[in-house]
Amino acid sequence: xxxxxxxxxxxxxxxxxxxxxxxxxxxxRGCNSRMALQNATGRWGALALAALNExxxxxxxxxxxxxxxxERMLSQTLQTLERDGLVHRxxxxxxxxxxxxxxxxxxxxxxxxxTALIELLESQVPKIVASQTEYDARRQ
Amino acid sequence: xxxxxxxxxxxxxxxxxxxxxxxxxxxxRGCNSRMALQNATGRWGALALAALNExxxxxxxxxxxxxxxxERMLSQTLQTLERDGLVHRxxxxxxxxxxxxxxxxxxxxxxxxxTALIELLESQVPKIVASQTEYDARRQ
DNA sequence: CGGCATCCCTATTGATACTG
DNA sequence: CAGTATCAATAGGGATGCCG
Numbered sequence: 001x002x003x004x005x006x007x008x009x010x011x012x013x014x015x016x017x018x019x020x021x022x023x024x025x026x027x028x029r030g031c032n033s034r035m036a037l038q039n040a041t042g043r044w045g046a047l048a049l050a051a052l053n054e055x056x057x058x059x060x061x062x063x064x065x066x067x068x069x070x071e072r073m074l075s076q077t078l079q080t081l082e083r084d085g086l087v088h089r090x091x092x093x094x095x096x097x098x099x100x101x102x103x104x105x106x107x108x109x110x111x112x113x114x115t116a117l118i119e120l121l122e123s124q125v126p127k128i129v130a131s132q133t134e135y136d137a138r139r140q
Numbered sequence: 141x142x143x144x145x146x147x148x149x150x151x152x153x154x155x156x157x158x159x160x161x162x163x164x165x166x167x168x169r170g171c172n173s174r175m176a177l178q179n180a181t182g183r184w185g186a187l188a189l190a191a192l193n194e195x196x197x198x199x200x201x202x203x204x205x206x207x208x209x210x211e212r213m214l215s216q217t218l219q220t221l222e223r224d225g226l227v228h229r230x231x232x233x234x235x236x237x238x239x240x241x242x243x244x245x246x247x248x249x250x251x252x253x254x255t256a257l258i259e260l261l262e263s264q265v266p267k268i269v270a271s272q273t274e275y276d277a278r279r280q
Numbered sequence: 281c282g283g284c285a286t287c288c289c290t291a292t293t294g295a296t297a298c299t300g
Numbered sequence: 301c302a303g304t305a306t307c308a309a310t311a312g313g314g315a316t317g318c319c320g
Contacts, residue, residue, distance in 0.1 A: 024262040026187060029208030032269055033262045034187075040261065041181035043312085047166060047174075059282055068169030070314055075283055085271025096281045097320080106264055113260060117253040121180065122164040122173045124246055129172055131225030183293090199302055210294055215303060236301045237300085 039084055044069050044077040046114050049103070052087065053111035056102040086110055179224055184209050184217040186254050189243070192227065193251035196242040226250055 026034045039045050044066065051057060051065045063074050078101060081087040086107035092098040103111055121128070166174045179185050184206065191197060191205045203214050218241060221227040226247035232238040243251055261268070 024265050026190065026258050026262060027205060027207055032265050033258070036261045036265065036268050037186060037258060038183060041186055041257070043178060046177060046181055050166065065167060067167055071283070072315090073313060076313095083272050083275040084268050085275075091282095094281095099282060106267060109260055109264075110257065113253060113257040117180070117250065117257070118166050118173070118177060120249055120253060121176045122166060125164050125172050125176065127246060128176050128224050132223050135223040135225075211303070212295090212305095213293065216293095231302095234301095237303095239302060 036084055039080045040086065040110050040114065042077070044073050045081060046118070048074070048077050048081065049086065049107065049111040049114050050118055052101060052103045052107070053115050056100050059099050059101070062101060081107070176224055179220045180226065180250050180254065182217070184213050185221060186258070188214070188217050188221065189226065189247065189251040189254050190258055192241060192243045192247070193255050196240050199239050199241070202241060221247070 024033055025031055026037055028034070040049060047066045047069070048062065051062055057065065059074070059078075062078075063069060063071065066074065069077075078087060078089070082089050085104055088102050088104050088107075090100045090102070092100060164173055165171055166177055168174070180189060187206045187209070188202065191202055197205065199214070199218075202218075203209060203211065206214065209217075218227060218229070222229050225244055228242050228244050228247070230240045230242070232240060
C-alpha cells in the first residue's frame, strides 16, 4: 500500500496466514488474539479504553482527555475497538449531532485490566525513571 | 531522521515536553508513565513480558517463543524493557556465550497484569471475531 | 459536531549481512 | 550464540479540506 489508506489494516481477520483452528495463542503470528491485544494495547487504544473506563465520552471530549491524539487516529482507534466489540457507539440524532462512546461489557473487562496496569505503572514511575537513569549512566 | 537508527527513540526520557513535576498522568502527552505503558504494551513488549512470565529465556529461545519477531526488534524491545527496569539481563561467560533474560520484581508485576489481559482476550476470541464479522457485514 | 478522504512526511520494522 | 549495522519497505500519523 503506497498511497491507499486502509482504515483498520492491522485489524483484518481476512489474513491468509491465520489458521482458524488455532485461535487462542497470542504467541502465534497472525493470531486473532494477538491482533485484539494490539488493538486494545496500542498507542491510543489503551488510553481510549482507560478514558472510557471513567464513563461515556463524546468524541471531542475524549479527544481532549487523551492528550495528543489526532482526530484521525482517535477515529480509527474507536472504529477498531468498536469492531472488536469493546466499544459501543451511540449516535444521538440531535442538532448538532452528538456521538457518545461507551464500553461494552467485554470492553469494561478489558479496560479494567488495562487500568490496573496503568495504575501500577503510574505508581512506579519514580522507580522506572531511576532505572532508566542508571541504565543510561552505565553506557555513559 | 531519514536513515539514522536511534535505538530506543520512543523511550527517551530527555523529551523537552516532559514536565518533571507532573509524573503520573498517562493521559498527558509525553508523560513518563505513558512511555512506560507504551514500552510494556507495545507490539513486542507485551509478548516478551508474557513469555518471560513463564520463566527465564535465552535470546534465541525467546525469539522462537515470540513468533514473528525479528532479531532486531527483540533486541531493541529487551533493551527498552531492561532500561525501564522490567527485565533483567544476565550474561553467562561461557563458550559460546549465553544471555539469559528474566523479569525483575517490577517486571513480574507488570507481566502479571499483561498476562491477565491476554488470557481474557484469548478466552473471548470467539466473541471478538463474531463482533468483527457483524461489524463488517453491517458496512457490507 | 463528528468524522471521512487526501496528501505527504517520518518513525518503525523487516531482511540481510556482518561482528565479538 | 547474541547481537549490531545497513538499507529498503511499510505503517503510523499530522494537516487540511469537505460533507452529513
